[in-house]
Amino acid sequence: MHDLMKRLRRDHRNLNRLFDMLEEQVARYDRDSTFEPDLLLILDIVAYLNDYPRIYHHPLEEEAVALMVERNLGDNSVNEFIHDQHQNLEQATERLSSLFNMIVNDHPVPIEQTREALDSYLEMSRKHLQSEEDRLFPVMEKVLGNDEWEVVASRLPERLDPLFAENPDDAFVELRRRM
């Protein structure tokens, strides 16, 4: 399997792990209403979700799909559905990020609203990853060889993962420590 394909699969595992960590904050509150969700942890996770997928992970998937379409190796409807879902997700992540920033800046948001926002975000995000794993990744693995992946790589900026790389960015050192 090409390194970029491995990277896509690894990104999905990492993203799912972050979704679980977010969910755990809510689940702990459900078990014990005196538990205070760890806002700084949540903000760090949301900051990462607002960064790496938008800047690298989604463009990598979309460049790969674009090349498949260019070379008649795939189906354009998949291309469109992936692109639309990425846009929706990026907007949803930005909304989630502003919601938590409001809370941190002492603008009260009812807990039920926060919960609902988080639940629907997690549902949408997990469904998206699953649909790519079901509909997209198997096709990519089948039709993209090393040469195609090299073309995809040449169209993308070099980008280290700011959280899961060997040396995470300063902004994510604390989050990394807590994983």
Ligand SMILES: [Fe+2]
């Ligand atoms: Fe993905």
